[in-house]
Amino acid sequence: MSSVTQKKGFGAHVWDYLTTVDHKKIAIMYLAAGTLFFAIAGFEALLMRIQLMFPESTFISAGLFNELLTMHGTTMLFLAATPIIFAFMNAIVPLQIGARDVAFPFLNSLGFWLFFIGAVFLHLSFFLGGAPDAGWTSYASLSLYSPGHGIDFYILGLQISGAGTLISGINFIVTIITMRAPGMTFMRMPLFTWTTLVSSSLILFAFPPLTGGLFLMLVDRMFGANFFDHTMGGNTIIWEHLFWIFGHPEVYILVLPAFGLFSEIIPVFARKRLFGYSSMVFATILIGFLGFMVWAHHMFTVGLGATANAIFAVATMAIAVPTGMKVFNWILTIWGGSIKVTVPMLYALGFIPSFVAGGVTGVMQATAPLDYQLHDSYFIVAHFHYVIVGGIVTALFGSAHFYWPIMFNRALNPKLGVLTFWIFFIGFHLTFFVQHFLGLMGMPRRVFTYMGGQGWDLFNFISSIGAIMMGIGVIILVIDVLLSIKSEPVNRRDYWGDGRSLEWAIETPLPFYNFKQTPLVRGFDPYWIEKEEGNKEGMVYAEPLGEIHMPNNSILPFIMSIGTMIAAFGALYSPWGDQVQAGTATGAPAVVSLALIIGGLGLTIACMIIRSFKDDLGFHVTVAEIESIEADLANYRATGKKGGNK
Amino acid sequence: MGHETHVEVRTQAQYEYDKAHSRAHMRKQVVNFAIMIFLTFIAFAAVLADFSPTFIIPIILLLAGIQVVLQLYAFMHLEDRSTHMVGVIEFFIWSAAFIAFTFFVAFTTIIWWGNY
Incomplete structure (x- = not known):
C-alpha cells in the first residue's frame, strides 16, 4: 500500500473487486448487482403489465406469465431490494459509527459473493429449461408438482443467496455492537445504524426458518422425501408456515432500513434534530419483535x-x-423546520403519504373476515406495492441521491432527479392506486389475462400506462448515474451543507481506512455538535495519529461461492428427483450428480480449511504512509490530479 | 500460530486467590453437570416406567427447557458478567428463545393438535 503513483490496468481492477474486503467497494458491488436485478425484475413487470393492458391479450403465454410473476417477486425482494439496502448499510454504517471497516471483512465479501452467485444461478433457469413458476411464495402444493427444473433453481438459488444474506446480517450485528467509536453509545447511534442493527437481528432469526423450509423442499423435490406431500403423510401447510415465519419478517428487514434512511434524510433537510429519537428507537425494536408474531395473517384463508x-x-x-x-x-421533525426541498427530501415527502396508504390497507387486511374478501385479489397487489415501492424503493432512490457524494465523490444531477421523481411517483400511483379498485371489483391476482366488458378494462389500461411511466423514470435515473461518472468530483465534506451524523464529517474521496484517527463522539448528531462549536475538522479524535491495522484482500470468498454453485448443479440434476423420475426434467447419472455435489462442497470446505489454518493477520499502515496518503488526497482535492493511491 | 505468547507473573497471594477461585468454579461446574445427568435420568426413567404419554411429553419438554438454561449459564458462560457485551448476548439469546417459543406454540396448537 505505497502511495507511489501506479496506473492499474483493467484486469487489475477486476482482480481488485473480486478480492476486495473493503466495505466501500463491497457496497458498490452490492449497488451494481442490485441495480442489475432491479432492472431485470422491472422489465419482467413491464412485460406483465403490457400483457394485462388489454383484455384477452396474447402478448405472452400463460406459462411464461407464471414464470415472469414468480421471478419478478423473487428477484425484487431477494435480489434487488435486499442487496441495494446492503449497499447502503455497507457504505454508510461503518462511517456513521466511526469504524474503519466491518467486524468481519472476509465474511462481508463472502456474503456478497454468495448472494451474487445464488442470484446468477437462479437466473440461469431462463436458459436451462424454464424459470420457477409457483409464485415467490412457492407454496408446496403447487411447487412439488411443477414440471421441469424451475422450482429446483428457486430452491437452490435462494439457499445460496440466503446464506449470503444471513452471513452479512450477522456481520452487521457484530459490527454495530462492538466497533462503535468511543462515545458512540447505543442511544447516540444514528437511526440508520439502529434500523440496520434491528433489521440484521431479524435476518438472524428469520433466515434459518427459510433455510430449513428450503432444505425440506429440496429433499422433497430432488431426493424423494415427502415432508410436504400429504399423500405420503406429509403436511403441505408446514411449508406455508415456515415460509411466512421468514416471509413476514423479511418485509420488515427491508422496510426498517428504509425507515432509517428517511430518518437520516428528513432531519438534514428540515434542518432540525430528529423529533422523538428515543421513541423512534423503541418503535424500531417493537416493530422487530412484533414482526415475528404475525406471520399467519398471510394464511387467514387456509383454515x-x-x-x-x-x-x-x-x-x-x-x-x-x-x-x-x-x-x-x-x-413533527419536518414541522416548523427550515425545509430545503432537494431530491432526497422530495422522495421523503412522497414516501410519507404513499407508505401510510399502504399501511392503512394493511390494517384493512388484518381484519380477518374482510381478508376473506380481499385475499388473492388485486387489492393485495396494490397494498404490498404501496408498501414496497412507496416505502422501500422511494427510500433507495432518495438515498441514492443523498449518499452518492459519499459513495462516489460525485453528485447526481438535481434537475434530472426531480424529473425522475415526478415521472416515477406519478407512474407509481397510476399503476397501483387503481389496482385497489380492480381488487374490490373482483379481479384475482396472478392471472395472465381476463375477459373484456367486466369493468376492468379501463383500470388495467391506466395501470399499464403507469408501469411504463415508472420504467421511464428508472431509465432517466440510470442516465443520471451514467452522466455523473463524467461530472466534476465533489471533493468536500458535508455535501448537503446540513449533515448531522459522522459520515458527513469526512472529506471525500475517502481513504481506504476511512478515519486517520478514530473519532471521539460527544453526543447525538456528532458532526452537528462539532459544527456548532466551529470545529473546522468536523470531529475530535479519540487517539493520536498511529499505525492502522487493516485486513488483507482474499479471493477465497469468490471460490467458496463458486463451490456452492457447482454443488447446486449436482443437486439440480439429481437422478432421484421427482420430476426427473416423472420424465418432465432431465437428470444426470448418479455418479455425475454426486461428483458435482461432493466436488463443489469439497471446494468450499477446502477454502474454509485454508482460511482456518493460514493465519491472515492483515497489514499495518505506518504513520508515514498515512501522512503521504493524506497529502496525496489533499493534493487531488486541490488540483484534480491523482497521486496514485485512491 | 505466530501469535505472541503472553506470560503473566503473579504474586503468591494472587496465585492463592486464583486457585481458590478456580476450585469454586470447578465445584459449580461439577454440581451443574450432576444436576443435568440427574434430569436426563428422570426423563429416561419416566419413559421406562411406562407412564402415559400425556404425562411423559410435558415432563420431558419441561426438563429439556431447564437443561437449555443450565447449559447456557453453566457451560456457555452466560453467567460470567465480565464477558464483553454479555448483556447484549443475553438479550439476543432470550429474544431468540421467545420467538422460537411462539413458533413452537403455534405449530403445536394450529397444525399438529387434533391431527394426530
Whole structure:
C-alpha cells in the first residue's frame, strides 16, 4: 500500500473487486448487482403489465406469465431490494459509527459473493429449461408438482443467496455492537445504524426458518422425501408456515432500513434534530419483535380456525402503533423546520403519504373476515406495492441521491432527479392506486389475462400506462448515474451543507481506512455538535495519529461461492428427483450428480480449511504512509490530479 | 500460530486467590453437570416406567427447557458478567428463545393438535 503513483490496468481492477474486503467497494458491488436485478425484475413487470393492458391479450403465454410473476417477486425482494439496502448499510454504517471497516471483512465479501452467485444461478433457469413458476411464495402444493427444473433453481438459488444474506446480517450485528467509536453509545447511534442493527437481528432469526423450509423442499423435490406431500403423510401447510415465519419478517428487514434512511434524510433537510429519537428507537425494536408474531395473517384463508385468526389479526393491528409513532415523528421533525426541498427530501415527502396508504390497507387486511374478501385479489397487489415501492424503493432512490457524494465523490444531477421523481411517483400511483379498485371489483391476482366488458378494462389500461411511466423514470435515473461518472468530483465534506451524523464529517474521496484517527463522539448528531462549536475538522479524535491495522484482500470468498454453485448443479440434476423420475426434467447419472455435489462442497470446505489454518493477520499502515496518503488526497482535492493511491 | 505468547507473573497471594477461585468454579461446574445427568435420568426413567404419554411429553419438554438454561449459564458462560457485551448476548439469546417459543406454540396448537 505505497502511495507511489501506479496506473492499474483493467484486469487489475477486476482482480481488485473480486478480492476486495473493503466495505466501500463491497457496497458498490452490492449497488451494481442490485441495480442489475432491479432492472431485470422491472422489465419482467413491464412485460406483465403490457400483457394485462388489454383484455384477452396474447402478448405472452400463460406459462411464461407464471414464470415472469414468480421471478419478478423473487428477484425484487431477494435480489434487488435486499442487496441495494446492503449497499447502503455497507457504505454508510461503518462511517456513521466511526469504524474503519466491518467486524468481519472476509465474511462481508463472502456474503456478497454468495448472494451474487445464488442470484446468477437462479437466473440461469431462463436458459436451462424454464424459470420457477409457483409464485415467490412457492407454496408446496403447487411447487412439488411443477414440471421441469424451475422450482429446483428457486430452491437452490435462494439457499445460496440466503446464506449470503444471513452471513452479512450477522456481520452487521457484530459490527454495530462492538466497533462503535468511543462515545458512540447505543442511544447516540444514528437511526440508520439502529434500523440496520434491528433489521440484521431479524435476518438472524428469520433466515434459518427459510433455510430449513428450503432444505425440506429440496429433499422433497430432488431426493424423494415427502415432508410436504400429504399423500405420503406429509403436511403441505408446514411449508406455508415456515415460509411466512421468514416471509413476514423479511418485509420488515427491508422496510426498517428504509425507515432509517428517511430518518437520516428528513432531519438534514428540515434542518432540525430528529423529533422523538428515543421513541423512534423503541418503535424500531417493537416493530422487530412484533414482526415475528404475525406471520399467519398471510394464511387467514387456509383454515387455521377462528381463534388463531383472531390472535394473529390483533397482533397485526398492533404493529400499526409503533409504525404510526414513526410517521408522526417524521411529520413533527419536518414541522416548523427550515425545509430545503432537494431530491432526497422530495422522495421523503412522497414516501410519507404513499407508505401510510399502504399501511392503512394493511390494517384493512388484518381484519380477518374482510381478508376473506380481499385475499388473492388485486387489492393485495396494490397494498404490498404501496408498501414496497412507496416505502422501500422511494427510500433507495432518495438515498441514492443523498449518499452518492459519499459513495462516489460525485453528485447526481438535481434537475434530472426531480424529473425522475415526478415521472416515477406519478407512474407509481397510476399503476397501483387503481389496482385497489380492480381488487374490490373482483379481479384475482396472478392471472395472465381476463375477459373484456367486466369493468376492468379501463383500470388495467391506466395501470399499464403507469408501469411504463415508472420504467421511464428508472431509465432517466440510470442516465443520471451514467452522466455523473463524467461530472466534476465533489471533493468536500458535508455535501448537503446540513449533515448531522459522522459520515458527513469526512472529506471525500475517502481513504481506504476511512478515519486517520478514530473519532471521539460527544453526543447525538456528532458532526452537528462539532459544527456548532466551529470545529473546522468536523470531529475530535479519540487517539493520536498511529499505525492502522487493516485486513488483507482474499479471493477465497469468490471460490467458496463458486463451490456452492457447482454443488447446486449436482443437486439440480439429481437422478432421484421427482420430476426427473416423472420424465418432465432431465437428470444426470448418479455418479455425475454426486461428483458435482461432493466436488463443489469439497471446494468450499477446502477454502474454509485454508482460511482456518493460514493465519491472515492483515497489514499495518505506518504513520508515514498515512501522512503521504493524506497529502496525496489533499493534493487531488486541490488540483484534480491523482497521486496514485485512491 | 505466530501469535505472541503472553506470560503473566503473579504474586503468591494472587496465585492463592486464583486457585481458590478456580476450585469454586470447578465445584459449580461439577454440581451443574450432576444436576443435568440427574434430569436426563428422570426423563429416561419416566419413559421406562411406562407412564402415559400425556404425562411423559410435558415432563420431558419441561426438563429439556431447564437443561437449555443450565447449559447456557453453566457451560456457555452466560453467567460470567465480565464477558464483553454479555448483556447484549443475553438479550439476543432470550429474544431468540421467545420467538422460537411462539413458533413452537403455534405449530403445536394450529397444525399438529387434533391431527394426530
